[in-house]
Amino acid sequence: MEPKKIIIDTDPGIDDAMAIFLAFKSPEVEVIGLTTIYGNVYTTLATKNALHLLEVAGRTDIPVAEGSHVTLTKATKLRIADFVHGADGLGNQNFPPPKGKPIEQSAAAFLIEQANLYPGKITVVALGPLTNIALAIQLDPAFAKNIGQIVLLGGAFSVNGNVNPATEANIFGDPEAADVVFISGADVVAVGINVTHQAIMTDADRDKLAQSNGKFAQYLCQILEVYFSYHHDAYAMRGVYLHDPTALLVAINPSLFTYTEGVVRVQTSGITRGLTLFDNRQKRFAEITEWTDKPTVKVAVTVDAKAVVKLIMDRLMDS
Ligand SMILES: O=c1[nH]cnc2c1ncn2[C@@H]1O[C@H](CO)[C@@H](O)[C@H]1O
Secondary structure, three states, X not given: OOOEEEEEEEOOOHHHHHHHHHHHOOOOEEEEEEEEOOOOOOHHHHHHHHHHHHHHHOOOOOOEEEOOOOOOOOOOOOOOOHHXXXXXXXXXXXXXXXXXXXXXXXXXXXXXXXXXXXXXXXEEEEOOOOHHHHHHHHHOOOHHHXXXXXXXXXXXXXXXOOOEOOEOHHHHHOHHHHHHHHOOOOOEEEEOHHHHOOOEEEHHHHHHHHHOOOHHHHHHHHHXXXXXXXXXXXXXXXXXXXXHHHHHHHHHOHHHEEEEEEOEXXXXXXXXXXXXXXXXXXXXXXXXXXXXXXOOEEEEEEEOHHHHHHHHHHHHHOO
16 A cells, blocks of 8 residues: 655654654655644744754655744744753754755645645644644635645643643644634544543653664654653653654554544633633534534544554664
8 A cells, every 4th residue: 555645744842753753664654744833842943853853864855844933823922842842842962953954835835735736645744733734724725625634633632731721732832723723624633632641651661762772762762851851740750641653643553543523613712722622412502602513523532552652662663
């Protein structure tokens, strides 16, 4: 079978690095581009880190298109999670700057171009706030139809968030953009932290990575310390959540998860700004609601966490 063409929209990010490397070790997918976004770092640094990771992987053939520096509503005050990933986004390792440059096209323009080139064939794996995807949807009315699938890491479905009890970091980064994506009519699969919090790399797993000769495993062990110490402080756990690589696995092997389908809206104001609210359709509401007649999306519900962690580990060690 032909590998599935994917574009990874990313804010690298330690778990983004894991996801990007995992993609390179996965014959099921072919990475045709990276697009960058703010989130774990500002967009400029996300672009540098994306180029750096491609150089580490020896995949400088893959184009990087820089994404938006502001939210969909043009807000410039962004929430950057440098306390999770280090000031450089990659565990404070002071890597030399990359030699490569991003392409001229913006992320949104690149997404639109590729979706038009291969209608119905491309999967976007969105690992940060959804600004670039929402821009593509707004700039090209055919994008939602032309893009094959959007697998997004975002939301906290029926559980607390990780920014505050209401909201998960990627949705909080640009709630207006997230709402645009959820009701765009595209084939969307949302993977929230209700699922990714089950996929944990333990201290023992990290030791295994360190002992393997895998190139990616070795690189990741260099950058993982900051991510582990953040989880230790914030969650009192000896391990880290494998958010981004787990979401990527939805594109690689969807049968490791189960899904439900319904309308998701995003709260854009008040103390619950960024909340993702799924209508489980158990009630026929008497009134028309903000969910009525909106397109549905798929939301991941359960995960074979053991298989997910094993697949991520195996592929990263075999590199
Ligand atoms: O405050 C935070 N707590 C936990 N994860 C965070 C936080 N901020 C950003 N991320 C990042 O957002 C995605 C999952 O929500 C992950 O990529 C994680 O690394």
